[in-house]
Amino acid sequence: MTRSSPLVIGHRGAPGYRPEHSRSSYDLALAMGADAVEPDIVVSRDGVLVVRHENEIGSTTDVAQHPEFASRRTTKTIDGERLTGWFTEDFTWEELATLRCRERLPKIRPASASFDGTQPVLRLRDVLDLVRAASLEQGREIGVVLEIKHATYFETLGFDVVGLIAAELDAAGWSRGELPIVFEAFESTVLTRLRERGLPGTYVYLLEAAGSPYDLIAQHGTAAPTYAAQAAPAGLDELIGRVDGISVDKSMILAPRRRPHAPGGGVVGDAKDRGLLVYTWTCRPENAFLLPQFRRRGGAAAFGDYEAEWALIRDSGVDGAFVDHPDLGRRFFDT
Structure with missing residues (x-):
């Protein structure tokens, strides 16, 4: 995608x-x-392929209010974390x-x-079709940043995640590179396999501020x-050569002790020096998500001085920012 920098990416929509x-x-968001x-x-x-933040859906759907699914509630270990709830892999799409x-x-x-x-x-x-229709209606090129969740876990259950993605993109007319698509994941191995499959797009590796990627834990354990x-x-x-870019937790840019947000410095500068794109997540205006110095009165839900925090992110030189309020992101990053 070629846009003014940084790209404004609607994080799960708006x-x-x-x-x-x-x-x-x-x-x-569109x-x-x-x-x-x-x-x-x-x-x-x-x-x-279902669009959900996690395969555990108790907190993002009304599944708990469906008595016919009460017996599906269970406890599983997902990427090393023990969770209790309802999981997509236990339900048909119907x-x-x-x-x-x-x-x-x-x-x-x-x-x-x-x-x-x-x-x-x-x-x-459904989302691919929505974006294609909006691109035609608005007369502009709109992209999809496709985040692949828990690839190693699903593959241990017997799912060919890469094959499912390739087939869906082909059926939806998104496999030939006519519309911009970014593939991203917290696991680099699924990105490598998708790239080897020959799917055109931009490949971005998600990096947490702490911990280790589960695919590498599965391969190497504590090493x-x-x-x-x-x-x-x-x-x-x-x-370098394995992915086109990285997408980092915003705390890796804003960390006050190391001041890596200085233009040209820190993880952003290091990555861009190596020819890698850098995205960051997630720009949110509410006090609950801001650094303490940018919070204002009114409680967790009130908007703080988000523009001051976002300015540090913008000035770091990132190529894309995930936002929960696309109108605020558009207005801020366009100025």
Whole structure:
């Protein structure tokens, strides 16, 4: 995607205003001028790519209110974390289609929560079709940043994640590079396999501020490199030629002790010196998500001095920023 820098990416649509990954969340993001939108994908029992932040759906759908699914509640270990709830891989798409979206952060976003129960869960195909239609209607090129969730976990269950993605993109007319697509994941191995498959697009490796990637833990155990090591200069050297860019937790840019947000410095400068794109997540205006020095009175849900924090992100030289409020992101990053 070639746009003014940084790209404004609607993170799960426009979840500052509507429940994340709902139809209206994506419609709003597209209407507000987002350069791209970001669907997260997980897998249903019958191999459908479902748009959800996680495969555990108790907090983002009304599944708990469906007595016919009460027995599906269970406990699993996902990427080393023990979770109790309802999981997409235990439902067919036909069953998931009966569920309705819910706001994940109702105390912080009560206006969004007022839309709970009104919109069905989406498939990847639904989002791809929405973006294509909006591109034609608005006369501009809009991209999709496709985040692949828990690839190693789903593959241990027998799903061919790469094959499912390739087939879906082909069926939707997104496999020939006519519309901009970015593939991103916290696991580099699935990105490598997608690239080897020959799918045109931009490949971006997501980096947490702490911990290690689960695919490498599965391969190397305690010897697995940490995300921090991969974000260091020597780790970035290893990524050259394997991915097109990295996407970092904003704290890796804003960390006050090291001041890596100085233009040309820190992880952003190190990556760009190596020819890598740099995205960051997530720009949000509410006090709950801002550094302490940028918070204002009014509680967790009130907007703080988000523009001051976002200015540090902009001035670091990032190529793309994920936002929950695409209109605010568009207005700020365009000035």
